[in-house]
Amino acid sequence: MPGRIDNSVPPPADLSIIGLRGVPEIEAGDNLVQVIAAALTATRYEIKDGDVLVVAQKIVSKAEGRSVLLDEVKPSSAAETLAEEVEKDPRLVELILSESSEVLRKRPGVLVVVHRLGIVLANAGIDASNVRDAGHQERVLLLPEDPDQSCAKLRAGIRERFGVDAAVVMNDSVGRAWRLGTVGIAIGVSGLPGLVDLRKRPDLYGRPLQVSETALADEVAAAASLVMGQADEACPIALVRGVPYDRREASARELLRPANLDLFR
């Protein structure tokens, strides 16, 4: 009834997250814009201007052919030695080292490194779960070569296909110092700032805020991870609606604490 306010209907939520279900197994060379289009149709959702599309690192890595057959990896002698020390597969250690710029901590079962992308990650973010076996062979999945670039390409593809300007965030579930459990973080972004600077905004009493910057992209990544699931629920794409953000050029590198400002390396 136009002109009447229906008080029984609550206003829309400030933020909503829709998991795109029924995404098929992704293979190297798959076009993720087509995958997203099919999933949107199946879910009966439309992507809108200002939405944030969050994609799991895993499907981007698969589409970009970043899966590696362990049998084809030749460990260096350095990898062999380190593998013995940390009780890991030398082929996996070889891959971890080749993906990293520095080993920060090591102990049996654990290798925490600075990934070549600058992110501090256990095992360089290399994942052995949910990667299809080719005839019982062991495969692992590396991070995409350039996650920001992958996000930018997806964003451009979405603009072309749907005529909307949506931001794209690539998330991954990672461990942390001090706290147990993994949380989603942003390893790539396009069109959405990694960090939001609150320094210019006063608090409720007009004083400058002490806490100055919010890791916006990491919070979006964590929120999306709540609906994306991690195990047998195949829901690697989520649509986040209602995040206020400046549409500026951005990089997930904004979120990296420079080593000289990091007291915990």
Place this chain on the structure above:
Amino acid sequence: MPGRIDNSVPPPADLSIIGLRGVPEIEAGDNLVQVIAAALTATRYEIKDGDVLVVAQKIVSKAEGRSVLLDEVKPSSAAETLAEEVEKDPRLVELILSESSEVLRKRPGVLVVVHRLGIVLANAGIDASNVRDAGHQERVLLLPEDPDQSCAKLRAGIRERFGVDAAVVMNDSVGRAWRLGTVGIAIGVSGLPGLVDLRKRPDLYGRPLQVSETALADEVAAAASLVMGQADEACPIALVRGVPYDRREASARELLRPANLDLFR
């Protein structure tokens, strides 16, 4: 029209977050259940069974009278010495030390400690922003004495007032190792697990998952923080709907990595 499926209406979002706006300035002794009830009425939302109510640490601390006048703090000589070293107000350093069990890192402007609650925090989570000045006097706000207990009380109050079983999470925005920007984390929980164990669930190919536990409460805290804002938007309470969780007794202490398993202290 009952009996007909309207394909133009998309299905509900998997997860929605509603910020409760118009929450008044909280004073010591305020009843937060009443505050929540008033905010729900004003927002035209109902709290439902299975919802997760996220409350900002700041309003719980205020309601519990955890604000301290800096002029009433007498710094010890240890606090005086440390304050000079890190170039901070000795009264603030006295409070930080009294709230902490261990100083992990120090340098000018920064004191990273293990809070008596076990959480690793800069400045013991003590906040000087958005605390009302009483006649130009400097006030700061300590964390609640027992955030899990505060959440349990709120949950019981909500059950009594609204007749629903909702979980409660208390969040705070904190800095991290390795990454810039703050993210919301859970410093107290009731009725919602801090950690969700995925070890028993196979991945898409039936193999056990490598990454075993998700920090569910931290991801909920980060998601809520996206709508709660931090500066001049007074939105310290959010309703998160659609999080799947086991309704079990829980504690935010589940999320603390034991010191002997922490390679970054």
